[in-house]
Amino acid sequence: QKEVEQDPGPLSVPEGAIVSLNCTYSNSAFQYFMWYRQYSRKGPELLMYTYSSGNKEDGRFTAQVDKSSKYISLFIRDSQPSDSATYLCASHRAAGNKLTFGGGTRVLVKP
Amino acid sequence: GAGVSQSPSNKVTEKGKDVELRCDPISGHTALYWYRQSLGQGLEFLIYFQGNSAPDKSGLPSDRFSAERTGGSVSTLTIQRTQQEDSAVYLCASRKRGGGNTDTQYFGPGTRLTVL
Numbered sequence: 001q002k003e004v005e006q007d008p009g010p011l012s013v014p015e016g017a018i019v020s021l022n023c024t025y026s027n028s029a030f031q032y033f034m035w036y037r038q039y040s041r042k043g044p045e046l047l048m049y050t051y052s053s054g055n056k057e058d059g060r061f062t063a064q065v066d067k068s069s070k071y072i073s074l075f076i077r078d079s080q081p082s083d084s085a086t087y088l089c090a091s092h093r094a095a096g097n098k099l100t101f102g103g104g105t106r107v108l109v110k111p
Numbered sequence: 112g113a114g115v116s117q118s119p120s121n122k123v124t125e126k127g128k129d130v131e132l133r134c135d136p137i138s139g140h141t142a143l144y145w146y147r148q149s150l151g152q153g154l155e156f157l158i159y160f161q162g163n164s165a166p167d168k169s170g171l172p173s174d175r176f177s178a179e180r181t182g183g184s185v186s187t188l189t190i191q192r193t194q195q196e197d198s199a200v201y202l203c204a205s206r207k208r209g210g211g212n213t214d215t216q217y218f219g220p221g222t223r224l225t226v227l
Contacts, residue, residue, distance in 0.1 A: 043220045044218045046216075098144065099144075099154075101155075104153065
């Protein structure tokens with residue numbers, strides 16, 4: 001079993017809908033949680049960064065971490081076709097540690 | 112400002128040949144990471160350099176893989192006697208030492224390696 005699990009999708013939604021993405025993790029030592037967006041043939045780009053449990057909002061993006069259930073979520077409001085990409089969740093323990101990634105969820109936002 | 116750059120962007124090699132992949136981190140970033148992304152395994156950590164400390168090599172899959180970082184900046188990942196299972200995208204990331212959002216790892220575009 002991988003330390004970070006993520007549904008590979010694809011997840012297809014109409015433009016303007018809310019995209020809901022989730023990951024689960026098994027390592028209780030994880031303290032830092034991130035969401036990256038990756039377009040085809042590009043490197044991952046950081047979207048959201050959170051420490052420990054709680055919510056964080058940035059524009060159309062909201063990240064949630066529930067350490068009690070080891071559950072990480074990302075919500076994208078008012079989705080756009082340009083949001084079509086693969087979304088990767090990632091975690092690490094202490095600051096500066098190597099990232100452990102989920103397998104990524106492919107999202108398609110249809111106009 | 113300039114981001115992480117990697118070269119070459121694509122590399123095709125024959126089985127058994129050695130390859131070198133290069134990473135130029137963001138200026139002023141003290142930490143540098145190599146990851147590998149393949150269809151079956153997703154994105155996996157390979158090696159981590161932080162300043163003058165000994166590198167964390169715990170993710171290297173075999174002794175055919177090695178990396179060095181010269182002068183605390185540019186890094187080279189070397190794969191000797193390449194095998195077909197080495198085919199993947201090799202990603203480099205750099206990080207500015209510090210807490211909070213400065214702990215973020217910024218990724219380069221990757222080198223797509225194909226071993227025939």
